[in-house]
Amino acid sequence: MVEIDYVGELLWPKYIGQFLLIAAFFSTILSAISYYLSNKLQNNSWKKLGNLAFSFQGISMLSVIALIFYVMIQKHYEYSYVQAHVNDALPFQYVFSAFWEGQEGSFMLWIFWHNILAWIIMWKNSKWVAPVLFYLSLIQLVLLSMIQGIYFIIGDWFYKLGSNPLSLLRDTMDIPLFSNAEYVTLLEGTGLNPLLQNYWMTIHPPVLFLGFASVSIPFCFALASLHTKEYRSWLKPTLRWGLFSASILGIGILMGAAWAYEALTFGGYWAWDPVENTSLVPWITLVAGIHTNLIARNTKYSVKSTYWFYILSFLLIVYSTTLTRSGILGDTSVHAFTEMGLESQLAFFIGFFSILSIVLYAIRSGQIDAPKKEESIGSKEFWMFIGSLVLLFSAIMITASSSLPIFNKLIALFNPDFIGYVIDDVVEHYNKYQLWIGVLIGFLSGISIFFRYNEKNAKRFWGKPKTHLLFVTIATGVAHFALNLWLKLTGFQFHLLLFSALFTIIASLEHIFFYTMAKKGSQAPKKSNYLASVLAHGGFGLMIIGVIASGLNKKYISENQFVMDGIMDEEAARKNITLLKNRPMFMNGYWVTYSRDTVIGQNKYFDLDFRKVDASGKDTLDAFQLTPNVLYSNDLTKIAARNPATRHFFLKDIFVSVESLPLAQQDIKFAQEMEDTLNYEIVSFPYDETIQHDNYSISLKDIQFSASHPDYSPETGDVPMQISLELKDSVGNYALAKPAIVLRNTVVYKYHAHEDNFHSRFRVNERSYDELIKPDIALEYLPKIMTQGSEIGFEGYQIKFIQFNKMNPTDPLLKKEDIGVECQLIIKDKEGRQKQLTPKFIIRNNQIIPLRDMWWQESFYARLTKIDPESGAATIEFAKDKQDRPNVFLEIATNVPRQDILAIQAIEFPGINFVWLGCILMMIGLGFGMVLRLSKS
C-alpha cells in the first residue's frame, strides 16, 4: 500500500494523548504496587510514591481531557470522537455535552472524579490513604483500560483493549475517502444528538458521574478495612463518604428525572426504563448501607451487612454501566449507548471486583465480631435493620425485572430458538410492587423514631413513647382525611401509602419538636443529627405524596371527546387532540388556541394560548401561553426532537407537547415529494374578471415587481413578480394569496402560496410574464424629453414629471459602486384614474441599465434612458400596448392537505412540586448529615 502524505491533519494531540494515556495506565499500576507495599511494610515512603504515581496519572488524564476539548473546540474532524459528536453549527455551551455524549468521554468523566476524590483522601492523610487508594487504583486501572485503544494481535487472534478517544478517523475505518490526501477539508461533523442539546445535559452527567465515582469510596473503605483487619475504625469515615455519595448520586438521578420531564415528551419524570432503574438501585442499597452503618456506629450490630451493602452498591454501579454500555438494552431502553465492543472488558470489570470482594470477605469474615445476643425488638437498630432489608428487597426486585434482557440473552446462548420474555406493562409492573416498599419504608422510618439505640427493655416503649405514637397516629389520620379531599384516592393501597407517608412526616416533626426542642438538657440527643434525619425522612414522605398526586391524579386536558368505536378498547385513553390554527378548541375546562408559529434557527415554536374558564364557560379564570417546540435535525431535513413546554403553578403543572405535525413539516423530503405530486391545473382569466374555481372565487388584486416570500432571498439580476389573489367562498372564508415567480438568469423559480381554508396551493405560471409584462422589443417606445415639473400628453394620458431621486445605496437592486437614479412620474388616464410610476436608471461600469416601470392594468410602460447632467433634462420613453385586457396565468392545485394543523398533548400534573421538593429535601438531609459529621471530626 502506498503511504499518503495527508494534508491539514493536526497530529500532535494524537501523539501526546496516546503517550499520556499509556503513561497514566502504567503509573496507576505503579501506584497500586506502591500502596500495596506501603500497607504491607507499613512504610511511608512507599505511600508517598503511590501518591506521586496516582497524581501523575491524574494530571495526565486532565491533560488528555484538555486535549480532547481543544480538538473539539477547534473542530478537528480528522479525530473520530470530534467527528462523531461536534459539528460546525454546535454552540459553544454544548461542547461539554458533546464531550460526555460518547462512551469514552463519560469514562473520562468518571476517571476525572475518581482523581478529585483521591486527592481529597490524600489531603486528609489519614491512615486509610494507602489501603483505600490501593483499591481505588485497581478500579481506576480498569477504567483506564476502557480508553486505551490498543490492539493485541497474536497470529489469527486479535483483541482490542478499549477505545482511544484521540484516534483519527482514518485509523478507525477504512473507506476510499482516505485515499484523498486532502480528505480533512471534506469532512463534516455529525454533531450532538439534538435531544441532548439541553442545559440539563450539561450538568446532569457530571453530577451523576461524581455520584458514580463517589460510590467507589465506601467500597474501597470496606475492602481496605477487610484487608487491614480494621473492622471498626473504618465505620466512621465511611459513613461520611456514604452520606456524601448518596446525596450526590441522588441529585444526579434527580437531574436526569428533571431532564426527562422537561425535555422528553413521554409526560413524566420516571418511566422505569432499565437505564434509570439501574442507576436508582445502587442509590437504594447505598441508603440501606448508610442505615446499617449508623447502627454499626451506635451499637455492635450490622457491621457485616454494612460491608455487603457498600460492596453491593459499587457492584451495582458497575452492573448498571455494563447494561447501559453493552448495547444489550437496545430493545428495551431509549437511552442506552451504542455498542462499542467493550462487552468483554465490562464483564471483566464486574467479574473481577465481585470475586475480589467475595474472596476477601470469605477470608476475613470469621474475624469480624458480632454480638451473640440479637437486637431487641424494642430497639432502634432492630427497626432500622428491617428497613434496610426492605430497601434491599426493593433493589432486588427492580434489578430482577430490569435484567430480563440479560436473562433472555443468556438463555438464547444455549437455546437459539428462545424468543425471550418481556414485561407487558412496564410502569404498572414496577409501581404495583414498589408501592408496598413505599408503605413499609414510610411506617418503618416513622416508627423507628420512637425507639432508642441499644434498648434492652422492650417494655419501655409502652411507657412515654406510647402517648407520642398515639398523638402522631391521630394527627396523621386528620391530615390524611384532609389530603384525601384533594387527592381522591382510588384504592386502599393508595390510602395506606398516603397514610404511611404522612406518618413519617408527622412523626419526624413531632419528634424534633417534643424531644429535641423541649429537652435542652444534657440528656437530649444531638439535635442537629436529628435535623438531618428529619429532613431526609420528611422529604421521602413529601416525595411519596407528590408521586401519588401527580401519578394518580394526572389528567389529560387534551382528551378527545369524539372517540371512534371499534378500533380500540374502551379503556384506551385518547390523549391527543388536533388544533387548527386560530380556531379555539375547548378541552376539559380550557379554551386552547394555536395562534402562531415561529422558526428560530433549528427550532420551530408553536404559541398555544390557554384560557381557563369557569363552569358556566363565561368567565376567564386564568390565561397563559405555552410554547412547545420541535427541533429539526442538524441538516434541517427532519424533526430530531420535540420539546414540551410546562406552566408551573404551586399545586400543579400544565405540560404540553407537540405530538404530530403535517407530514410536510416533519420531513423535507416528504414536502418536496408532495409538491411534486400535486396536480397543478393551469387557469387563466382576464386580469379584471372574477372567476369561480373549485368552490371559491378568485380575483386579481395587485401585481408587484418585487417578491416577499419566506423561501425567497433576493439576488441581483432577479426579475421578481408577486401577485395578490383575493379568494372567497360561500361560507365566508376570505384570504389574500400571494404566490410569486422569479426569473433568475434563465431559470424560473416559483414560490407557491398555500391557503389551508381553501385546501389549495397557488403558483404563478411563467406565461403571466409574457402576458402581463411585454418584453421591451415587443413594444414601440416613444422618447420624450422632460424636466422636473414639466407635463406632457401621450396617447390620451397626462404625464407629470415630479422629481429625480437618488436611489438608496442599500437598495437590493444596486451592486457596490453602482449609481442609481429614479424619476417620479404621475400618470393620469381619461377617466381621471392616476398611478405613480418610478422608472429607474442604474450606471454600472459606465454602462447604463434602464429599469422600466409599468401600469399593468393599462399596459402602460415607462423607462428612463438618458439624463443630461447640465440641463437636468431627462429622456423618458413611453409605450402603450394595444392589447387591452391581459390574461393572468395561474397554476392551482386543489385538495391539498392542510398545513395549519397541530396535534398536541396537554397534561395536568397535580402536586408534582412535592416530588421535586421532597427529593431535594432528602438529598439535603443526606448532605447535611455528612457535613455535621465532618465538622465533628
Next chain:
Amino acid sequence: MKKIYIIGLCAIAAGIFILITALKDVSTYVTFSDALEGKKVTVTGVLSKDKEIVYNPEIDENLLTFFMKDNDGTERKVNYIGAKPQDFEMSESIVVTGKMLGETFVTEDMLLKCPSKYKGEEELVNAQNNG
C-alpha cells in the same frame, strides 16, 4: 428461634409470592397467529412497506394504521392509538404490545428500532461522495 430467621422466612415467602404474581406481568414475544382475541401480547416484526400507511391527523390524530409482518411472515393490519412517530417508515423493526380485535391488532404501545440513531455514517458517506 432467632428473630432474624423469622424475618428471613417472611422475606422468602414474600419473595416467592411476588415472583409468582410477577410472572403474570411477563409474556413472551409471540407471532400474530399465536395472539388470541382479546389477550394482551407483544409482537415483533417489520413494517410492510408495500402496503398503505394511513395517518390522517385531520380526521383522527390518534390513529395510525399500517400493515406489519411478524417473524413468521404473517401479515396483519395494525391500529396504533397515538400520533405517528418520527421516521416510522425508516424503522428496521417494530415491537407492538396490544390485543387482536377481529382481524386487526390494536396497540397503544409501540417501540421502533431505527438504524444508526447516534452514528453519523450518512454524513460520512456524503463526504465520501463529494470527495
